[in-house]
Amino acid sequence: MATVAMVLGLSLFLGWASLGAEAEPRPPNIVLLLMDDMGWGDLGVFGEPSKETPHLDQMAAEGMLFPNFYTANPLCSPSRAALLTGRLPIRNGFYTTNAHARNAYTPQEIVGGIPDSEFLLPELLKKAGYVNKIVGKWHLGHRPQFHPLKHGFDEWFGAPNCHFGPYDNKARPNIPVYRNWEMVGRFFEDFPINLKTGEANLTQIYLQEAVDFIKQQAHQQPFFLYWAVDATHAPVYASKSFLGTSQRGRYGDAVREIDDCVGKILKLLQDLGIQENTFVFFTSDNGAALISAPIQGGSNGPFLCGKQTTFEGGMREPAIAWWPGHIPAGRGIDFCPGQNISGVTTHSQEEHTKLPLLFHLGRDPGEKYPISFSSLEYQNVLLKIFPIVEEHKKTMIPAEPQLNVCNLAVMNWAPPGCEKLGRCLASPESKPEKCFWPH
Ligand SMILES: *[C@@H]1O[C@H](CO)[C@@H](O)[C@H](O)[C@H]1NC(C)=O
Ligand SMILES: *[C@@H]1O[C@H](CO)[C@@H](O)[C@H](O)[C@H]1NC(C)=O
Ligand SMILES: [Ca+2]
Numbered sequence: 001m002a003t004v005a006m007v008l009g010l011s012l013f014l015g016w017a018s019l020g021a022e023a024e025p026r027p028p029n030i031v032l033l034l035m036d037d038m039g040w041g042d043l044g045v046f047g048e049p050s051k052e053t054p055h056l057d058q059m060a061a062e063g064m065l066f067p068n069f070y071t072a073n074p075l076c077s078p079s080r081a082a083l084l085t086g087r088l089p090i091r092n093g094f095y096t097t098n099a100h101a102r103n104a105y106t107p108q109e110i111v112g113g114i115p116d117s118e119f120l121l122p123e124l125l126k127k128a129g130y131v132n133k134i135v136g137k138w139h140l141g142h143r144p145q146f147h148p149l150k151h152g153f154d155e156w157f158g159a160p161n162c163h164f165g166p167y168d169n170k171a172r173p174n175i176p177v178y179r180n181w182e183m184v185g186r187f188f189e190d191f192p193i194n195l196k197t198g199e200a201n202l203t204q205i206y207l208q209e210a211v212d213f214i215k216q217q218a219h220q221q222p223f224f225l226y227w228a229v230d231a232t233h234a235p236v237y238a239s240k241s242f243l244g245t246s247q248r249g250r251y252g253d254a255v256r257e258i259d260d261c262v263g264k265i266l267k268l269l270q271d272l273g274i275q276e277n278t279f280v281f282f283t284s285d286n287g288a289a290l291i292s293a294p295i296q297g298g299s300n301g302p303f304l305c306g307k308q309t310t311f312e313g314g315m316r317e318p319a320i321a322w323w324p325g326h327i328p329a330g331r332g333i334d335f336c337p338g339q340n341i342s343g344v345t346t347h348s349q350e351e352h353t354k355l356p357l358l359f360h361l362g363r364d365p366g367e368k369y370p371i372s373f374s375s376l377e378y379q380n381v382l383l384k385i386f387p388i389v390e391e392h393k394k395t396m397i398p399a400e401p402q403l404n405v406c407n408l409a410v411m412n413w414a415p416p417g418c419e420k421l422g423r424c425l426a427s428p429e430s431k432p433e434k435c436f437w438p439h
Contacts, residue, residue, distance in 0.1 A: 027128060028323070029217070029278040030224045031210075031269075033262060034083070035318075036076065036137060036233040039288025041301025042255055043318050048299060050247040052256050055263030056320065059282065062329055063322030071286055074307055074314030076162065077105040077139045077403075079285040080228070084120045084140070084151075092118050093402040094140075096437055103308045104403035104437050106139055108161055108172065108411035111432065112402025113141015114151055122152030125224045131217055134158060135209040136228035141402075143410055149181060153226075156180055157209045160412070163187050163202075163230055166195070173412045173425050182417025193237050198250045200237035203229055207261040211268055218272045227265075229258060234289060234296035249295050266322065276325035283319040287312075290337055304367040305336040305345065311367055341368055356385070406435040 044051035045060045046067070072082030078089035089095045093115050096104035106113065114120070122132035133155040134148050142160030149156060161175045166188045174186035185191055193200040206229050217223035231237050231254040238253035242260070246252025262282065269275040287306040288298035290313070300306045300313035307314055313336075321327055336345040344357060344367065358381055359367040371378045413427035 026277065027130075027222045028326075029222050029274065030125070030130075031214075031265065031278060031280040032224070032226045033265075033280065033282040034080070034136075034226065034228045035258065035282070035284035036228070036230040037286060037289045037292075037298065037307055038232045038255070038258075038284040038318065039298040039300040039306060039313070040303060040316050040318050041299035042232075042288065045320075046301055046318060048301075050252070052246055052248065052252055053259040055259045055266070056282065056318075059262060059266060059280070059322050060320045062324065063280075063320055064327050066319035066321070069283060069317050069319030070315050071284070071317050074286045074309055075103050075105050076137070076233075076285050080137075080139050081114060081118075083285070084122070084226075085114075085118045086121070087118070090396070090398055093399040095401055096403040096435065097401050098404050098434055098437050104435065106141055106161065106403070107406075108142065108175070109406040109408050110141070110403060110435065111143075111405040111407050111410055113143060113146030115399065115402065116145070118151075120152045122148075122224055122226070124152075126152050126154075128222075130222050130224045131155075131220070132224040132226070133209075133213045134226045134228065135206050135213070137162065137230045138228070142412055142415075144416070147181070155213065158206070158228065159187065162233060163193060164233070164235060169425070176412045176415045176418075178415070178417075183412075183415040183421070183423070184417065185421070186412075186423070193235060195235050198235070198237050198243060198253065199240055200231070201239050202237065203231045203254070203257045203261060204239050207264060210261075210265055214265070214268055214272070218274050229261075231258060232298060234292040236292075236296050251294075251296055251298055255298070276323075278323065279326070280322040281320070282322070284317045287314040287316065293337075302366050304339060304341075309336065311336075311345075312361075312365070344368070344370055356382075358382075403437075404435060405432050407432045 040046055042048055043056050044053045045057040045065060071079045073079045073089050078094040081092050081094035082089055085092045125132055132153045134153045136158040138148050138158060138160050140146055157179050159175050159177050163175060165174060167174055174188045176183035177185050177187065177191050187193065191202060210225060210227050213225055232251065236251050236254045238257045242253045242257040244253065246256050266280065269278050287300045289307040290297055290305060303312035303316055305311040305313040339345055355373060358371045358378055360371060407430055409427045409430040414424035418424035
């Protein structure tokens with residue numbers, strides 16, 4: 001189901017892009033608003049009781065709400081790789097074969113990244129005449145060959161890795177922030193996140209980047225804006241005017257600020273008169289991180305578990321499409337705290353390939369009652385599933401895994417541009433090793 005959603009998403013974009021090119025003088029602009037660890041249950045429109053997302057709820061009212069939208073993976077990097085390539089992580093290389101690990105991403109010490117052989121959405125759009133900008137988190141590799149401007153983007157303001165830390169900046173470099181090809185500073189040093197108060201201005205900076213780009217492009221070539229903000233990923237943050245304004249705590253403050261930004265972006269498109277020529281899509285890379293909740297994590301509504309699990313809470317994402325005039329109105333870590341269901345949620349990894357846990361989402365959306373292995377219903381569903389799995393395997397050519405090898409020497413010690421700023425750090429000796437993925 002995950003494949004279907006992501007691949008369908010990509011082909012819809014491309015279908016529209018090429019259709020637009022034939023039928024109209026100008027293909028539609030595309031604005032992709034990608035949230036970080038925001039859960040299905042965080043939107044008022046999905047039943048979040050404090051109803052603090054008026055702009056997203058309005059967007060849904062004016063556009064199309066997708067209650068069954070799935071990501072391809074419940075973790076940042078593989079999910080984003082799938083979103084931008086339209087291919088499963090096992091095909092695009094964003095996975096690992098180390099031990100039983102399934103939750104691999106791209107920390108600073110990762111050696112791999114998005115392979116050159118992949119075609120990314122911005123690369124295809126560029127061929128169709130688009131100008132492409134990424135604002136915020138890339139997370140598809142930070143070494144020079146993985147730079148977003150080498151993979152179809154024309155402009156970038158943001159960071160290659162997750163903002164979490166802080167580091168003491170001797171043992172590990174703080175994450176750099178780039179403008180286009182070069183770093184312009186680092187988190188904590190130049191782009192502070194106050195871990196105590198949760199104050200950071202990053203969401204406002206990212207909003208300004210979006211606004212400037214939209215204004216610059218509004219009456220030029222068609223544009224693709226990939227707005228990948230990360231305020232809802234722990235450590236969550238908000239700017240001063242939003243801190244303390246949510247009934248849901250600091251996480252809610254971050255959601256409220258993003259909601260406000262979404263409202264401003266949609267209003268800008270309307271003020272510029274380009275709303276009927278701009279397709280806007282809102283979703284999240286993975287479900288809310290229950291290990292960070294309640295202060296630093298969101299809600300997956302009625303669904304089980306969250307980020308880092310393949311239960312509904314990890315894979316099912318909030319999703320809204322908006323286009324006026326076109327769209328009618330591992331052991332030791334408990335990823336499911338407080339949701340102990342015998343034989344379903346486990347601390348250790350279980351092999352389910354031969355005997356998958358099946359749920360009837362119609363009568364049991366919370367996945368609390370696995371269908372009995374011995375029932376006729378279970379047997380009948382397996383008869384449908386296994387041939388599909390076999391068919392899938394027949395054409396499966398696994399890519400070279402990108403998330404197996406780590407090396408402290410590849411961290412962001414000396415990103416391009418650091419010389420100009422006098423901010424290069426000395427890297428340690430190169431020592432490649434197997435990444436430690438405990439979960
Ligand atoms: C955010 O911006 C305001 C206004 O420029 C400034 O006073 C404040 O120190 C900034 N906060 C952080 C955490 O950078
Ligand atoms: C979870 O449930 C299982 C089986 O019912 C039980 O053995 C285990 O102790 C429970 N764990 C917790 C943390 O409650
Ligand atoms: Ca994420």
